[in-house]
Amino acid sequence: MQPLQFNISRVGNKALVVVAVALLLMLAAHPAFAAQTAGGGLPFDSWMTKIRSSVTGPYAYGVAIIGLVGAGATLIFGGDMNGFLRTLIFIVLVLAFVVAAQNTLSAVTGQGAEITAAHDMATRSADWITTQVSALQDAVSRVAKGE
Incomplete structure (x- = not known):
């Protein structure tokens, strides 16, 4: 009985590399948050506040x-x-x-x-993703070095 072999073509291999690089770029990108201002300078702020209070x-x-x-x-x-x-x-x-x-x-x-709690959760998630990406980058560099 012969052992199982996976035959990945060159096109499939390239596609796998492209997907891996795209995934790594998406995970490595630092999330951009909206400007953390108090607002108040928008022309429709006053009537939106009135509608909310109503x-x-x-x-x-x-x-x-x-x-x-x-x-x-x-x-x-x-x-x-x-x-x-x-x-x-x-x-x-x-x-x-x-x-x-x-x-x-x-x-x-x-x-x-x-919605303020969602911002805190997003910040914690971004921090967790950043640590996971750095750990993944360290593992990839170790594998590339042959450690």
């Missing part, structure tokens, strides 16, 4: 709860509805859930739905 305020929370109850009751007890009406009710249900989610999260956890 959507996350107590009035919006009350309307969202009423919308959730109303849309849920309509779907349960509404009987036979056409597709357009059902789609509108689902849109109201989803919008009410999204508006109510921020206030519900802040009531349960003490803080709302924030």
